[in-house]
Amino acid sequence: MVDFRYWRAYGKLFQDLIEDEYDVRALVLASSLSKMFTAGLDLNEASNLVEETADMKRDGARTSLSMHKLIRRFQEAITKPDQAPFPVIAAVHGPVFGLGVDIISSCDIRYAAENSIFAIKEVDVGLAADIGSLAYLPKITGNQSLIRELAYTGRAFSAKEAEKLGLVSRIIPGSREEVVKAALELAKTIAGKSPIAVSGSKRLISHARDHSVSENLEYTQTWNAHAIVTKDMAECATSMKERRTPEFAPLKVPSKL
Template sequence: MSQYSSKWIRVSEPYPHVLHVELARAPVNAFNTEFWQAYGKLFDKLAEDGYDVRALVVSSSFSKTFTAGIDLNDLAGPEVIATDKVMGNARGALQSRKRLLAFQRALSAPERTPFPVILAVHGHLIGLGVDLIGPCDVCYAASNTNFVIKEVDVGFAPGLGTMAFLPKITGNHSLVRELTYTARPFSAAEAERLGLVSKVVQGGREEVIKEALEVAKVIASRSPVAVAGAKHLTTHARDYSVPENLAVTSVWNGSAFLTNDIPDNLKARLNKRTPSFAPLAVVSRWSKL
């Protein structure tokens, strides 16, 4: 998987159609510009290339810390903070907005993929680490995970996804506000009660990665047409009304029902064998445009 690995991101394929992405910027996976750009490009490239991945797990290479969040040295660099003397308030604000939009888009890349992305967190998950959860499909946490929505403690409001996602994907609006305003640490058990993670795995890095990969294997064994459709429609349902989602679902499934995966799957089950599905991506003349 060298074609997808980069300076601080290691990509492997431990099982057929299952990728494992390890964040590996020593010592604590602090995100500078180069790191978050590489993170976003990885998911976009996998989707654009049509690589036959059907589930992907993201973890950290470091057992004690998943990520320390934004690299504050990078955040305070001269190319980030425009001074009044150089650009003026309005121009500086527009430049900052442009950079922030690019940052948001990079961290949101997992949501744009047709395959599910499982986040397997462990150790310290600080600031930006919480932002990573929303765009992923599933999040498992090791019991040793320590979460902190850190931004207010640094001096700014969370701006990379926490405020956009958490009120929609969790079940306790009051607690989301408390954790954001106070920047107090909270445990994996509290994150599970909040609905931020779907499962707490006893142990640390190795245990949560193992559990996440097992789930990824199950997902990868399903029809990629069905899984991609389920992902798209679930994401759509988050931001639209029930009638709107039902309308979109009818259009989507109206075409998706034409797949050979359905009769192939039924035939395999009747014959008591494991079904096999073709890759989701189909090479066509459009890929050359």
């Protein structure tokens, strides 16, 4: 179960990686649990926090404002991978329930072990999923009908159905060890590419998801007009000519600020 200490630490970790001068080229997100990715949010702790937030001494408007702030902070933490300049690869196995679906929905790429099982479980506790699933999944899958079915019923679906739906891009035979290994291999491949090209691709794909084709093409013009001055292009050409592995500088420039 995921408690509130987890999501605060999760959000802070990604914020540190985004803001500080770490040379992160790709990141694999996996669970330390051997039998599952996550069973979802710790409902007991969530209920206690909601009761504390909904203090009866406050009036309804003030209670709602407090709850709005809590949900916003939760959303900001769990959707940090989407904001990161580097790709985040989710490697899941076993149950991926409730908040687990929210967590992986904001990742760039999702690999699933063959024993993975998914469910948008919030409906079974009397709540609409509010941390990312309902925002991301219709755009990830392009299947409004099935996402509505899954959100309205809370039914579980297999790795095969998740792959067919477009939620995961690969099913890996085995369980945790095998899917993490496959994700790390992918991360290693991505890390060997130009960080300017990878980061730019991520930003442009994310922009395309949220904008029209014409708006994205115009945005790409502006982005690549600046990005094209990178030395990475020359390094790619030189390394191919010399038949060696290219070497790219970190994406971030050290700052004294």
